[in-house]
Amino acid sequence: MTSTITLPDHPPALKAKSDALDFFYGEFQALKSISMPVFQNKVTALIGPSGCGKSTFLRCFNRMHDLYPGHRYQGAIELLPDAVNLLDRRVDPIEVRMRISMVFQKPNPFPKSIYENVAYGLRVRGERSRSYLDDKVESALRAAALWPEVKDRLHDLAFNLSGGQQQRLCIARALATDPEIVLFDEPTSALDPIATASIEELIGQIKDQVTVLIVTHNMQQAARVSDYTAYMYLGDLIEFGETKNIFMKPQRKETEDYITGRFG
Numbered sequence: 292m293t294s295t296i297t298l299p300d301h302p303p304a305l306k307a308k309s310d311a312l313d314f315f316y317g318e319f320q321a322l323k324s325i326s327m328p329v330f331q332n333k334v335t336a337l338i339g340p341s342g343c344g345k346s347t348f349l350r351c352f353n354r355m356h357d358l359y360p361g362h363r364y365q366g367a368i369e370l371l372p373d374a375v376n377l378l379d380r381r382v383d384p385i386e387v388r389m390r391i392s393m394v395f396q397k398p399n400p401f402p403k404s405i406y407e408n409v410a411y412g413l414r415v416r417g418e419r420s421r422s423y424l425d426d427k428v429e430s431a432l433r434a435a436a437l438w439p440e441v442k443d444r445l446h447d448l449a450f451n452l453s454g455g456q457q458q459r460l461c462i463a464r465a466l467a468t469d470p471e472i473v474l475f476d477e478p479t480s481a482l483d484p485i486a487t488a489s490i491e492e493l494i495g496q497i498k499d500q501v502t503v504l505i506v507t508h509n510m511q512q513a514a515r516v517s518d519y520t521a522y523m524y525l526g527d528l529i530e531f532g533e534t535k536n537i538f539m540k541p542q543r544k545e546t547e548d549y550i551t552g553r554f555g
């Protein structure tokens with residue numbers, strides 16, 4: 292007699308964990324004890340009405356707030372598997388930004404060539420080998436689905452690319468240093484629908500190599516691209532769960548009101 296063995300569902304591995312994270316802009320508390328997991332090789336979307344703290348939370352992950360005096364973190368963001376608290380003053384923010392890179396709302400290529408934009412982080416890291424840089428630039432451009440369009444014009448100025456191409460270039464730049472997490476803050480809000488679709492498709496592809504955290508004010512986008520969704524309101528994390536559950540059967544009334552458009 293043969294028996295059937297059902298393989299257990301393995302829970303996804305943790306890549307990072309926000310643990311009772313508070314954040315203050317001077318006296319104003321923008322994040323209130325946020326605790327949530329970030330799963331490895333998954334896309335996690337942060338949603339919620341404007342001003343609820345999505346960007347503030349995202350920027351904690353690469354210590355962007357350090358650049359401004361009076362901004363203060365309390366609590367932890369642990370990077371797994373080492374369990375280092377990224378917010379610890381003894382952790383070098385430059386090192387954090389190599390391992391956790393960011394793509395912004397508006398494409399922001401440097402005033403350099405396509406090639407030098409992608410090579411930038413590697414040069415900062417001290418890479419000098421031409422062949423190594425060539426290989427990394429090509430693989431990052433391939434991963435960002437831009438290689439076929441630019442391979443014959445690598446030394447053109449990045450500003451000559453279209454908006455959608457510039458954003459894919461910024462994604463290539465963010466991938467070139469082999470980061471563990473890539474942060475996206477409303478990466479398609481300055482793009483047309485076709486460029487938006489290509490960025491969304493790309494996010495689905497790069498999660499094989501990195502973990503993605505994305506802020507979006509577009510709920511359809513969150514539903515399309517993410518595996519997990521966090522709903523925030525006024526600095527609180529209201530609900531976190533698998534995207535399909537957040538959209539189909541949210542546990543909290545506040546989440547349901549938001550996703551059904553009754554408010555926000």
Ligand SMILES: Nc1ncnc2c1ncn2[C@@H]1O[C@H](COP(=O)(O)OP(=O)(O)O)[C@@H](O)[C@H]1O
Nearest residue numbers: 316319321339340341342343344345346347348
């Ligand atoms: N540099 C800043 N100084 C003071 N308050 C800020 C600053 N940036 C954002 N805030 C405030 O923090 C809250 C969260 O903002 P933000 O994270 O940008 O929200 P979201 O990205 O969800 O729209 C808002 O009340 C906003 O006004």
Ligand SMILES: [Mg+2]
Nearest residue numbers: 345346347506
């Ligand atoms: Mg924002």
